[in-house]
Amino acid sequence: MPTNSRAWWHEAVVYQIYVRSFADADGDGLGDLAGIRSRLDHLESLGVDVIWLTPFYPSPMADNGYDVSDYEAVDPRFGSEEDLDDLIADIHRRGMRVIIDVVLNHTSIDHPWFVESRSTRSSSRRDWYIWRPPRDGVEPGTPGAEPTNWLGFFAQPTWTYDEESGEYYLHLFTPEQPDLNWENKEVRQALYAMLRRWLARGVDGFRLDVINLISKRYPLQDVPTPHSSHYGDASSQYTCGPRMLEFLDELRDQVFDTAEKTLLTVGEMPGATVEDGLAVTGGERPRLSMIFTFEHMDVDHAPGWGGRYEPRPFDLLALKSTMARWQEGLGRSGWNSLYFGNHDQARVASRFGSRSPAHAVASAKMLATVLHMHRGTPYVYQGDEIGMRNYPFASIEQFADIDAHNSWAYGRALGVPPERLLAGLRQNGRDNARTPMQWDASEHGGFTTGTPWLPLNPNTSEVNVEAQIDDADSVLAHYRRLIELRHSSGIVVFGDYRLLARDHESLYAFERTLGDERWIVVANFSDEELDVAAALGGAVGAAELILGTHHEPPEGAVLQRLRPWEAQICRVLKGSEK
Structure with missing residues (x-):
């Protein structure tokens, strides 16, 4: 369906739920599916149209569930298969839709595919992942023996040596997240079949994790600056690679277009350009409904290895020009996703809003207004609708995120002062967005009756859903009005x-x-x-x-x-x- 004709998701607002931090029904301190179901009244009254669920699949949790060991099951920590089916049915009964997070670039090392792939070099699934021998003349498993010199997204080498088979496997993220080899047709067909089964189970679309990393540039080779994320030369080897559009065409043809309903498909694409966005979302047969670009979220990051953890003051001029370039670039042919927050971004109210407590509510409402009035589909990250802010982390030990700890270790090895590293993590660390949802003023904010997996923000007694639900001047009330305005005004959607x-x-x-x-x-x-x-x-x-x-x-x-x-x-x- 061309994006310049009406699709239901043009007029929709999406609400992202970070499953482990939204609501805990069984008191173990970890959010779960039953907890989400118990809070659907809040989402329905907010007026959102779509609920996006982050990974709930079985996982060793090296990267909080983005290391998937079974694509088609529910991790018992989050509930049962019945809990998931009941949640999907209840969301649909309330007139909302649901999209799920799928990780197609990599799996967990515990996934049966990888277990079989590493079992022997002659395994039928050896080529399902990206294996390479050590460098000639360098002792395997020692520094410098890696097939390339890249550093990954979490400030660590992208290759891990497997002693049993005598080769290295590629992982752009943690060593527990080996990259799948999309050059292998069997891999693609297995992923497509899995997605079709999720459609049969009733989901209404997918958020495709780092989907623009699936096509690498072969042969894999060293780069002058090995740092990853979207700053160093290493990213040029796998970001929006030569077969990405071909793979997305195949994914659309074999999965999305086979659905009996129009799906919402959004691709996370770090490092993507406006031209990439137009190629993916534009034309008569868009490959995806929309993409997540990261460029506008870098306006308070410094270039270099530290990225988000080498902060610089918020730059409004950079934000305006970046947002405008994407608005104008995608124009009437493509389609924008609109977001200021998600599970990988610190709280926008702390990043782009006022530092003065006197203006906390006003700046949260203002930021929401700016975002929702652009052309595109807005995403509300849980807690932003009540103005949740960054947690006051006092030490590296308080962070749970592997990215925070790896970046800390890497920065310290380079001699970066600890106070500078901690300042960057406080401002932009991912755990800022992952502290539990603040429902009320009780001891654990109504999130759990147990001990929460991350502590709640000390401001929970003042900033919570219960305190705002009947307050016409609250951040929550303003979000409701913005969503209602989008639903009732064509100029907001299509202007x-x-x-x-x-x-x-x-x-x-x-x-x-x-x-x-x-x-x-x-x-x-x-x-x-x-x-x-x-x-x-x-x-x-x-x-x-x-x-x-x-x-x-x-x-x-x-x-x-x-x-x-x-x-x-x-x-x-x-x-x-x-």
Whole structure:
């Protein structure tokens, strides 16, 4: 289905659930499927259309479930097969849809495919993974014997030596996550069959983890700068590789187009360009509904090995220009996903919002307004709808994430001062997004009756769902209004986009137009009052307020003045344009 025709997901809002941190029904301190089911009233009242479930499959949990040992079962830690079926059925009964996270680039070392692959070099599944001999003349298993010099996404070498078979296997993430060999047709067919079985079980689409890494550039070779993520030269060897589009065509033809319903398919694509996004989501037969790009989430990261853990101040000009480039680049042919938060990103309210507690609520509402008013499908990460913020980590020992610990060790080996590393982890560490959902002001925030796997934020007594549910001025109430506005206004979904005041250092302004209707969104990214009329050149015309983050603005303030961290969505009155 071409994306320039209407699909149900154009008008949808997606809510991401990080399963282990959302709600715990059995009191073991870990979120589970029954806990999610017990909280569906919250999601239904929020107005979201789709629930995205992060991995719930059996896993050794080297990377919190993204190391899958069985693609088609439920890890007992999260519940039973019946729990999952009941959850899917209940979501559907409430008029919502469900998409699941699938990891097609790699498996766990405990997956039967890999167990068989490493059993002997003559295994029929040896070629299901990427095996290579040690370098000539270098003792196997010693530094420098690896087939290439790459460093992976978690600040460690991408090759692990297997003594039994005498070769190395490739893993772009942890050693417990060996990469599948997509060049092998049998691998692809096995994955496609698995996805078709999930469709038969009732899911409505997929979030495809790091899907743009499936095509490597052969022959694999050394690079001048081995660092991974999307900064170093190593990423050029496997990001959006030469067969990626061919593989996605095959995936669409053999899985997505065989479904009896229109699916939502979103591909996580670190390092993707606008051109990559258009190639994947545009044209008459899009390969995927949309992709997750990372570029806009790097505006407070420094280039270099540290990436997110070598932070720099938030750059509004970079955010505006990056968002605009993707809006304009995908235009009417492709389609954007809109997100500021997920399980791999620290809390946006802490990253892009005010540092002043006095403006915490206002900045959370303002950030939501800016995001939801762009063209694309918005994603709400659990807790963002109540303004959850980063956890005040005091030491590396408080972090659970393997990426945090590996990056700490690597940085210390390079001589980076510990206080600098800790500052970066506090600002952008992934565990900031993984602390449990804050439901009420009780001891463990209503998340569990046991001991939570990660501690709850100390602000839980003030920032929680129960405290906001009946408060018309709350962050939660504002999210409800934004979602309702998307559902009722075609201009929000399909209107054209144009960035305004591109070079202003604290004003984020853009217009949406559809036919002869024109809306302008203005947002103040500062602790000071802002003269909007001056920033826009005074050429807007008379306007009426559709939705704002604050109480009704003072007389004459619409599109004229903004209070600190205020946002306004305004309709320009016809015939008043100057």
